[in-house]
Amino acid sequence: xxxxxxxxxxxxxxxxxxxxxxxxxxxxxxxxxxxxxxxxxxxxxxxxxxxxxxxxxxxxxxxxxxxxxxxxxxxxxxxxxxxxxxxxxxxxxxxxxxxxxxxxxxxxxxxxxxxx
Amino acid sequence: xxxxxxxxxxxxxxxxxxxxxxxxxxxxxxxxxxxxxxxxxxxxxxxxxxxxxxxxxxxxxxxxxxxxxxxxxxxxxxxxxxxxxxxxxxxxxxxxxxxxxxxxxxxxxxxxxxx
Numbered sequence: 001x002x003x004x005x006x007x008x009x010x011x012x013x014x015x016x017x018x019x020x021x022x023x024x025x026x027x028x029x030x031x032x033x034x035x036x037x038x039x040x041x042x043x044x045x046x047x048x049x050x051x052x053x054x055x056x057x058x059x060x061x062x063x064x065x066x067x068x069x070x071x072x073x074x075x076x077x078x079x080x081x082x083x084x085x086x087x088x089x090x091x092x093x094x095x096x097x098x099x100x101x102x103x104x105x106x107x108x109x110x111x112x113x114x115x116x
Numbered sequence: 117x118x119x120x121x122x123x124x125x126x127x128x129x130x131x132x133x134x135x136x137x138x139x140x141x142x143x144x145x146x147x148x149x150x151x152x153x154x155x156x157x158x159x160x161x162x163x164x165x166x167x168x169x170x171x172x173x174x175x176x177x178x179x180x181x182x183x184x185x186x187x188x189x190x191x192x193x194x195x196x197x198x199x200x201x202x203x204x205x206x207x208x209x210x211x212x213x214x215x216x217x218x219x220x221x222x223x224x225x226x227x228x229x230x231x
Binding site: 034041042043044045046049089104105106107108109 | 120158159161207209219220221222223224225
């Protein structure tokens with residue numbers, strides 16, 4: 001099965017190099033941001049999140065950076081591996097109130113291809 | 117622990133036919149979401165439920181689409197009558213409110229092709 005398909009921006013990365021995936025979000029009121037990874041034929045999978053009171057958060061081999069001034073989010077993957085080949089989506093949510101639940105707006109996605 | 121389970125994985129039908137997609141969320145999760153994914157529009161939220169109650173259905177494209185959640189372990193998305201433009205991958209996701217995280221757990225999707 002496919003995710004979005006042929007019209008995604010694509011990032012080709014050599015195995016072992018670092019990857020940087022960028023995302024511009026639309027709503028200045030968004031206060032919570034998430035990165036998801038989608039492998040072919042599967043549903044999106046949560047990678048890492050960040051709240052608007054932070055500008056950086058690190059996970060295992062991944063770092064998310066948030067620049068609220070220019071409404072920009074990035075995901076850095078260290079030492080990219082073949083298993084990192086996938087489509088990556090950023091998502092934004094606002095406001096952080098319980099009644100709204102986890103209503104996320106997803107970006108268009110970036111395809112990452114890891115070359116051996 | 118089983119994840120979100122969707123069925124069918126693939127459905128091919130003819131225009132005008134009724135389509136029913138099914139979802140079993142992760143046990144204990146109190147939110148359930150239906151998303152649609154296409155090349156042109158990406159991932160779109162159609163509707164979501166909290167404790168089996170529909171909270172926001174503003175993403176449902178038109179009256180041909182309906183969704184139900186009769187109990188905490190089952191939801192359906194129905195399209196009647198189906199049209200070729202409904203062809204997409206439909207995802208169900210569930211989550212648990214806990215101080216608000218964005219971690220939605222997605223199923224593997226139902227790929228719908230309407231001829």
